[in-house]
Amino acid sequence: MAIGDWPRGEGPREKLHLHGPGVLSDAELLAVVLRTGRRGLSALGLACALLERAGDLAGVLAMDAAALEAEPGIGSAKVAQLQAAVELARRSVEQQLRRGNVMSSPRHTRRFLQHHLASRSREVFTCLFLDSQHRLLRCEDLFLGTLDGAAVYPREVAVRALQHRAAAVILAHNHPSGVAEPSHADRRITERLQAGLGLLDIRVLDHVIVGRGEAFSFAEQGLL
Structure with a gap:
């Protein structure tokens, strides 16, 4: 199930829009980045499965591309989304360092x-x-x-x-x-x-x- 198909008021994306990203759990934030799940599993379910497999969010982000793509429901597009999110965060903090x-x-x-x-x-x-x-x-x-x-x-x-x-x-x-x-x-x-x-x-x-x-x-x- 895609994030956009969640019942009104229940989806991580709508929760983010209403209350900000700080209130979302690690699984919900990961689900927003992944956007879609796989057959029989929602985006949030897929995020929970990844977190259980890796131990925590840091473990998920530490997985290399081959390990991520080996997970059911994680293809090259989702790997690219995760890598881009990590790189955006890294560049943002680096730019803050360069300013002072x-x-x-x-x-x-x-x-x-x-x-x-x-x-x-x-x-x-x-x-x-x-x-x-x-x-x-x-x-x-x-x-x-x-x-x-x-x-x-x-x-x-x-x-x-x-x-x-x-x-x-x-x-x-x-x-x-x-x-x-x-x-x-x-x-x-x-x-x-x-x-x-x-x-x-x-x-x-x-x-x-x-x-x-x-x-x-x-x-x-x-x-x-």
């Missing part, structure tokens, strides 16, 4: 990094390069890894920072396992990067680890 001082809004920074990294099925190491006023110059994914980790080379981070004339950086990577707690290797590479970039007078302002629905900040935990 990144460190004046750590919440926006974490939101951007969660949008940027949470859906990746492999570990990705990202750097936010900042100018002397802590404005965002560039966001780059520098190292791609496996399910278990990504090799990080401090020399390459330093080279990219110098190329962008960065005065500071924020480091970030995701844990595909969903657990945001730093490992011993995470702590060690942070220390190495902080020491190496410090020799170039480039400050490491934070290292953010993105898990499923959560993020760990080295700076907030007093580890920098």
Whole structure:
């Protein structure tokens, strides 16, 4: 059943129009994006099935295109709709970061990094390069890894920072396992990067680890 075929007053789309998106459940919001269900299952039913399969909304958005299309009722069009929704959210937050001082809004920074990294099925190491006023110059994914980790080379981070004339950086990577707690290797590479970039007078302002629905900040935990 399509969203538009729901009885008056009962559909997620009408509920959104009447009360705003904030009152909708994860399943209802997902149903609005999916728009239609499949034979014998409404859009909301399909959304509930996806959430049950993936564990939660973050799990759904972390599924790659092949895994999504393997789900009954999810074709390439629905996959494109989901990917577009995630990318719109990521770009919106990135544009907010570019308009001001990144460190004046750590919440926006974490939101951007969660949008940027949470859906990746492999570990990705990202750097936010900042100018002397802590404005965002560039966001780059520098190292791609496996399910278990990504090799990080401090020399390459330093080279990219110098190329962008960065005065500071924020480091970030995701844990595909969903657990945001730093490992011993995470702590060690942070220390190495902080020491190496410090020799170039480039400050490491934070290292953010993105898990499923959560993020760990080295700076907030007093580890920098």
